[in-house]
Amino acid sequence: MDSSETNRSFRITDAPDHDGDRFSRFKLINWWEQERLRKAKILVIGAGALGNEILKNLALLGVGNVFIADLDLIENSNLSRSVLFREKDNGLPKAEVAARSVQDLYPEMHVQWFRGDVIYDLGSGVFEWADVVICGLDNREARLSVNRNCWKTNTPWIDGAIEQLNGIVRVFVPPDGVCYECTMSEMDWQIIGARQACGGLARDEMLTGKTPTTPTSSSVIAGIQCQEAVKLLHGLEVLQNRAFVFNGLTHDSYVVHYQKKEDCLSHETYHLIRKMPRSVFTTKLKDLLAEVKAELGVEAVIEFNRYNFEIIEKFECTLCGRSETLFKPMAKTSESEIRCPHCEGSRIPKTFHSINGMESFLECTFSEIGIPPFDIVVARKGMNQVFLQFDADKTFVMGSLC
Ligand SMILES: [Zn+2]
Ligand SMILES: [Zn+2]
Incomplete structure (x- = not known):
């Protein structure tokens, strides 16, 4: 036996990590309280590219209660951006498969899934139940609906959006903060208007835009969203009234500030x-x-x-x-x-x-x-x-x- 081999065997038994607690590394952060995450109730809307990364993070973080809402079924093109889905899951509801996968990652998580249209089929009581709502959505109508539900029930929500290598994260905190509708530009309203025929009916042939996204940009943006959720649950300062904007081509990022619109129609909060x-x-x-x-x-x-x-x-x-x-x-x-x-x-x-x-x-x-x-x-x-x-x-x- 030469000396290098002896050294190696020493190294193997040198510093075993017998710490049985899966969250022991988090507890080294001085303000971290795992109990807050275990008790947290989080509504995740959208189980697509962003939603997969959000849910994976929540499972790893040890979040105790998660409700997953999504309308779609899994198809082959989702597999390149969805860590929770497998080829055998094609044709199954995204929310159902995501629920099963996160429970596999963290068996102590309580999960419920819902397949439906978040604008018309999801009761506002689910928003009232949640401590925080995290969204991985791809359209403005659903964001407006989430925003109003969150204001009505006084529940903070964290929006994320990705396109190509770029992304944005925003945190909206009712009842006094800037809301999603406050941040909407003339252009946003035009895009919504273009999806409707006259009188508010749906257009017969609607171009369903497929957004170019990658698993890397969804992982960056979902990471920031979940980090904001952790801070929010600990009562730390979050990106309220601001947006984190990330440019994936240059790796530049910056924060923009929003003004609250006093005539905004989304600021109604239900008390009691x-x-x-x-x-x-x-x-x-x-x-x-x-x-x-x-x-x-x-x-x-x-x-x-x-x-x-x-x-x-x-x-x-x-x-x-x-x-x-x-x-x-x-x-x-x-x-x-x-x-x-x-x-x-x-x-x-x-x-x-x-x-x-x-x-x-x-x-x-x-x-x-x-x-x-x-x-x-x-x-x-x-x-x-x-x-x-x-x-x-x-x-x-x-x-x-x-
Ligand atoms: Zn507003
Ligand atoms: Zn007739």
């Missing part, structure tokens, strides 16, 4: 949300309305204060007089549906975004007119408002996170 033992699946409009009128007075109404929530009750044909009951959001109805299927005449949509008791459909349940489970509605008479959450839907929506 009342959790009702009611479900959208079984509560009829007339029953809750009767309760609300008994409390606030006969002129009280119920408002559905969701983003872009103009519901088409029915189409009425101007030519043959036939009508069709719909209960579908205007923005999810395409302009071709205006044509009458019987006589080709043009039809007029009859819409609503609140109910006052004069409607012909008061026997419907809240679910039947398009209100998602675990949502929050507003009972209003003049300046008097009561915020009502359908809390009996909590187990159905939140599952093991209850």
Whole structure:
């Protein structure tokens, strides 16, 4: 045996790491409290390229409670940017597979997944549940919807966006900070407008832009987003009212400051949300309305204060007089549906975004007119408002996170 081999065997047994705690390295950071992460409740919206990196980070950090929302199914082109997906997962919901993978990474994490449209199908109660919302979204409409839900429920949210090698991270903290809508430019509104036909209907042929992104840029941006979440959960200063902008070609980065817009329409915060033992699946409009009128007075109404929530009750044909009951959001109805299927005449949509008791459909349940489970509605008479959450839907929506 020569001396170098002896030395090597010494080295192997020299400094074994018998520390059984998987988070021991974090605890070397003097302000770190692992308990805050274990107890944290985080809503992750979008399980694509950014969402994968966000969720991977949350699992490694030991975050205890995560709700994952995404609409899409996994396809082959996702595999180059999604550490949580495998080839055998093609065709499965991104949210479901991501949930399974993060639990594999950190078995003590409680996870619930949801496949649906975050604008129309996700109840505001999920935002009320969360301590912080982290987004990996690719469109402005969904960001606006998240922003309003976060303001209503007083929940901070962390936005991330990537394109090619570049990216941006922003933290929005209600009720007093700059919100996402405050940061929107004329150009942003034009891009949203271009996706809609006249009257707020959806365009028949919408170009779904595929953003050029890489796993490296999503990893940089999701890293900053999760680091901001850790700081937020520890009460440290975050990128509130500012943006971190990263240029991946030069590796320059800088911080921009935003001004709050006083006339911004997204700054409504619900104080004291009342959790009702009611479900959208079984509560009829007339029953809750009767309760609300008994409390606030006969002129009280119920408002559905969701983003872009103009519901088409029915189409009425101007030519043959036939009508069709719909209960579908205007923005999810395409302009071709205006044509009458019987006589080709043009039809007029009859819409609503609140109910006052004069409607012909008061026997419907809240679910039947398009209100998602675990949502929050507003009972209003003049300046008097009561915020009502359908809390009996909590187990159905939140599952093991209850
Ligand atoms: Zn604003
Ligand atoms: Zn007709």
